[in-house]
Amino acid sequence: MTNMITFQHGREAKASKHSKTWDILIKDLVFDCFIGINAEEALVAQAIRLNLKCRVEMPTPDDQKYHGQFVCYDQLIRSITVLAQGRHTHLVETLAEDIAQLCFENPRITKVWCCVEKLDVYSNASSVGVEIERYRDSD
Numbered sequence: 001m002t003n004m005i006t007f008q009h010g011r012e013a014k015a016s017k018h019s020k021t022w023d024i025l026i027k028d029l030v031f032d033c034f035i036g037i038n039a040e041e042a043l044v045a046q047a048i049r050l051n052l053k054c055r056v057e058m059p060t061p062d063d064q065k066y067h068g069q070f071v072c073y074d075q076l077i078r079s080i081t082v083l084a085q086g087r088h089t090h091l092v093e094t095l096a097e098d099i100a101q102l103c104f105e106n107p108r109i110t111k112v113w114c115c116v117e118k119l120d121v122y123s124n125a126s127s128v129g130v131e132i133e134r135y136r137d138s139d
């Protein structure tokens with residue numbers, strides 16, 4: 001059975017397994033870490049919310065033989081959590097940059113959009129933080 005795509009007006013095209021673009025999403029990941037420039041922020045971990053979108057270039061994974069053919073959400077989440085919880089970070093900007101660089105360790109990821117928010121800083125705001133968008137440096 002071949003994968004055929006039918007377009008409007010009856011045109012058909014065979015679906016390609018060559019590289020395609022995918023956006024991998026991690027939404028509203030919440031974890032605690034030590035972050036902030038104030039002395040009291042080094043004493044108590046703070047709740048952070050992360051939203052992440054990674055642009056991936058890869059073929060369509062084979063649903064039956066998929067191992068090693070995709071970017072693993074679980075691996076990304078674990079690596080990000082270890083990074084964030086393994087040290088005190090002064091700025092949310094630094095954490096966002098470090099998360100983007102960690103994502104680029106996977107050669108399939110070509111673009112990262114990252115939003116890091118501190119959730120408990122102000123009683124009259126749900127969060128404060130930064131958003132960044134980074135592209136893989138071309139070699």
